[in-house]
Amino acid sequence: MTTDAENLHRDAIVIDGVCPLLMDPANVTYYMDGGLTAAIPTIAIRETAEQTLRIFGRWHRFIDGHDRLRLARKASDIEAAKQAGDMAIVFHFQGTDAVEDDLDLLDAYKTLGLGMVQLTYNVKCRVGDGALERTDAGLSLFGQDLVRRCNELSLIVDGSHTGERTTLDAMEICDGPFVFSHANAKALHPSPRNITDDQMKACAATGGVVGINGFPSFLGDDPRPSLDRFIEFIDYAVDLMGIDHVGLGIDYYMGMDPIIPADKAQARYDDAIKTGRWDAAVYPPPPHYFPKGIETPATLSNLTAGLLARGYGDADVRKIVGENWLRVFRQVWGG
Secondary structure, three states, X not given: OOOHHHHHHHHOOOEEXXXXXXXXXXXXXXXXXXXXXXXXXXXXXXXXXXXXXXXHHHXXXXXXXXXXEEEOOOHHHHHHHHHHOOEEEOEEXXXXXXXXXXXXXXXXXXXXXXXXXXXXXXXXXXXXXXXXXXXXXXXXXXXXXXXXXXXXHOOEEEOOOEOHHHHHHHHHHOOOOEEEOOOOEOOOOOOOOOEOHHHHHHHHHOOOOEEEOOOHHHOOOOOOOOHHHHHHHHHHHHHHHOXXXXXXXXXXXXXXXXXXXXXXXXXXHHHHHHOOOOOOOOOOOOOOOOOOOOOOXXXXXXXXXXXXXXXXXXHHHHHHHHHHHHHHHHHHHOO
16 A cells, blocks of 8 residues: 555655765666655765766766666756656765866866765865864865855855864855755764754855765764664754755765675775775774665655654655755756
8 A cells, every 4th residue: 555655755856965875876776766856976085087077977978878867957957857757866076186276177077067066075175174184274265266166156065074164164155055965963963074053053044955864873873773863863953954954965875784795895994994084983884774764765765754754744844855955956056
């Protein structure tokens, strides 16, 4: 029997604000099975410009060869995908290494379909300090220019993985909605990767969205978090910022259970620690289990059911699972 939650999920615009699981495009099946209207793959983290251009090329070829995928450059592209039963793809950088020291590369990436730019990935870069850096000196001069160029190009600026002062500086310069694509409230769990109430309220003041993250160590100390625990972070964000500023940024990724075997997950983890992308004090070793019931994107309808059971009305559920992201896309990109 089809439930009200299943009907609502099927009818809603559903958007996950960050999808590093799609660093392998073949994983789009998980998102399609989960009823996603738009997925936001990570195109680059620490890649050079040359490597990033090759990734763009592979993605364009993949989309062109898939009969149910389309690249989203405007909000209307996502609505059209929903109407056609397709899934839209939004390109996202986690960090700005791919920009190197040349802001004109942003113009090239925008032409290729880039929609959102995260300022740093955990550590210091040309733009500013990361969330795991020992300092929090704020946005650099180059970083100020980068945010201004993003404004000119209608690129969404993302403060995830980024130091508090750097994000607050960026929000002062950003002339439209600023987002944290995947970040949780530090008030509920004090991980350095989570964000403060001040950051969350400043984000809402720009008209932006905070995407609630399902990575287990950002939800608490339980290695197998419950769906109720994930929804607690949604509740907190809604109470603090208002219903219009909360979305999903679940952060399903390539090393999670059950995507790859345990030995390969451990090898990926070891490399992330060795290269400094991750800190072992913040990112515990695998296996990494996402909240029960939404262990992969394929079962995201269970989140819709969980929100309804929590007492959210249909209109508010629609905002959380996708409409708030769509509003930001429309404000920044048009359409």
